[in-house]
Amino acid sequence: MSNGTYNIYICGVGGQGIIKTSVVIGEAAMAQGYDVAMSEIHGMSQRGGSVSTELRIGDYKSSIVENHKADMVLGFEPIEVVRGLNKANYDTKIVFNTIPIVPSTISQTGERYPSVENEIIPTLKQEYNNVHPLNGNQLAEDAGSILSLNMVLLGALTASDDFILSKNDIIKAMKNNLKPKFHEMNIKAIENGYNAVK
Structure with a gap:
């Protein structure tokens, strides 16, 4: 937490639950007495377009995380993490789902999506000190549904x-945001993500 502020950059594609993830973190932080600022950046708003949000918890002047000042990059999709690296510095914690969603822009132009295992992960590990790739899709399915991917990543966070927030802070905020019938599955997803990084 630099200068009393914890900065989180969250990125992925539309339909992965990124905004909901930010809301849960923001609510959990406010419940602990922190000030929170959030800014949303939507690319193409349809499913599959780039989406990112920036959260600043604590003592901040603006809602935008300055370049190289993120404490955490939370990525739902590998190439979106690569796109967001201008927010990271050597010590930024980078936690991300390794399963690609190939954007329509790549499939239409015939560009090649880089290999996550052979290119993206090794490059990140070479350039950054704190890189935690995880198969979030698998962990979400193990919890009961791919739709719990955002909770897997919250647990990993x-x-x-x-x-600055505990797993229980996040679970409480999740319960305030989701219907009771989904609580059990989402708690399992949070635990799965937590254990994968621990």
Whole structure:
């Protein structure tokens, strides 16, 4: 937490639950007495377009995370993480789902999507100190549904020693945001993500 502020950059594609993820973190932080600022950046708003949100928790002047100042990059999709690296510095914690959603822009132009295992992960690990790739899709399916991917990533986020919110803070905020019938599955998803990083 630099200068009393914890900065999180969250990125992925439309339909992955990124906005909901940011709301849960924001609510959990406010419940702990922190000030929170959030800005949303939607690319193409249809499913499959780039979506990112920036959260600043604590003492901040603006809602935008300055370049190289993110404490955490939380990525739902590998190439979106690569796109967001201008927010990261050597010590930024980078937690991301390794399963690609190939954007229509790549499939239409015939460009090649880089190999996550052979290119993206090794490059990130070479350039950054704190890289945590995880198969979020599998962990979400193990919890009961691919739709719980955002909760897997939230759980993974709370496994970070320097993160200012606990797993229980996140679970409480999740319960305030989702229908009771989904609570059990989402708690399992949070646990799965937490254990994958721990």
